[in-house]
Amino acid sequence: MIDFGPADGLPGFDVAVIGAGVVGCALARAFTLAGARVVVLEKAVDVLDGASKGNSAILHTGFDAPERSVELACIREGYQLYHEVREPLGLPLVRAGAMVLAWTEDEAAHLPALMAQALANGVTDVEALTHAQARALEPALAESVKAGFRVPGEHLIDPWSAAHGYLAQALANGAVLLRQAEVLAGRRSGGVWHLATTAGAVQADLVINAAGLWGDEVDRRVTGASWFTIKPRKGQFVVYDKTAAALAGHILLPVPTNITKGIVVCRTAFGNLLVGPTAEDQEDREHATVDRETLQALIRRGCEILPALAGHEVTAVYAGLRPATEEKEYRIRADLAEGYFCVGGIRSTGLSAALGIAAHVLRMAGRDDVPLSDPEWPVMPNISVDGDRDWQRQGHGGIVCHCELVTRREVEAALTGPMAAGSLAGLKRRTRATMGRCQGFYCSAELARLTEGRLVQPMLDAATPRVAE
Secondary structure, three states: OOOOOOOOOOOOEEEEEEOOOHHHHHHHHHHHHOOOOEEEEEOOOOOOOOHHHOOOOEEOOOOOOOOOOHHHHHHHHHHHHHHHHHHHHOOOOEOOOEEEEEOOHHHHHHHHHHHHHHHHOOOOOOEEEEHHHHHHHOOOOOOOOOEEEEEOOOEEOOHHHHHHHHHHHHHHOOOEEEEOOOEEEEEEEOOEEEEEEOOEEEEEEEEEEOOHHHHHHHHHHHHOOOOOOOOOEEEEEEEEOHHHHHHOOOEEEEOOOOOOOOOEEEEOOOOOEEEEOOOEEOOOOOOOOEEHHHHHHHHHHHHHHOHHHHHOOEEEEEEEEEOOOOOOOOEEEEEOOOOEEEEEOOOOOHHHHHHHHHHHHHHHHOOOOOOOOOOOOOOOOOOOOOOOOHHHOOOOOOEEEOOOOEEHHHHHHHOOOOOOOOOHHHHHHHHOOOOOOOOOOOOHHHHHHHHOOOOOOOHHHOOOOOEEO
């Protein structure tokens, strides 16, 4: 029998955000700063544990987004807002620029239309490139490149610190985070939502469903029906050792298709080189396995684009899931009379658009809360290769993970506070411990000692990546 309350020790909230992915974190921040009392409900032991944990970490301009779409509007606003908040929140930005490259005559024939789309989308600084110009900008490119164009405003960011920063600011200004709080059912009574969760009952005036891969299921649990269906799309990635990063200064993009943006080759904010993702539809919403055949195909494609990659080692492989739906457009819908928002179908551009989506939903809600006049701005620890790192400062307690130069002080900080890591995966996303060249071979024992009794999901219970034969 479902228990709707009353909640044990919890006050009523103005807004309940379901899902602590990057969009949920941005929504929590926006509504908190606007003066609302916010609770974030996350079913996992840690935040960013769904679609947001695996992506290519590009801050997009929206040059190739559908014209006049909600997605384009949210990307453009999110892009601007990220530039506004990144310094006070301590978030990195690698000003890489992108190159859209054609490798066949047919792809080259599509370049003028793509450039026209970029101009229509307000990205006016694109520059056409001949074969010679592309090779001059990126000497490591294969000779077979036909032509392309440059998009200077495309940049690289740290995907996890961004979302952590959004949520940290919400929590610092009064929001509440409940983990292991899977929403089981909802009932609206007297103008208030009563949510039954695995962490107890929660009451809120407004409910925002930002449950990502489970958005349609949460729709059904809360309202009794869903107007869209999640169709998980898997993307596999190959990560090269840091020595490979010197081969590509720009984000190297293919000519996109109607299904996918295609295989990207780019540096990461952490100093590696990334090749991916694939676009594979599947039914499973929880497991994103990697398979050798696809990974080998990614490696071959990477070497076709940058032949010198053949001389560099692969450090890691991983896969992520995107919450695709029947339509390419975002599935954002409001029922103001019932106090319910659904923010679904946020696929590969969610990281870039998150702050814009939050601003869009906040305007749609039309609440009359009093915005915070002097909000707290917590500063996120830097784990990117740009800027100072903790190992360069005195008193860090020694380096625990030598591949990624993670200090004991950084690990301790990640294990404390209102957003403390709940799992090894969460600790990785906060510090990059075990994510370097040795993949935890040398530091796992010390990390197990430091985290003993402090993680909700102990290290010995953490699942290892599964490789399909």
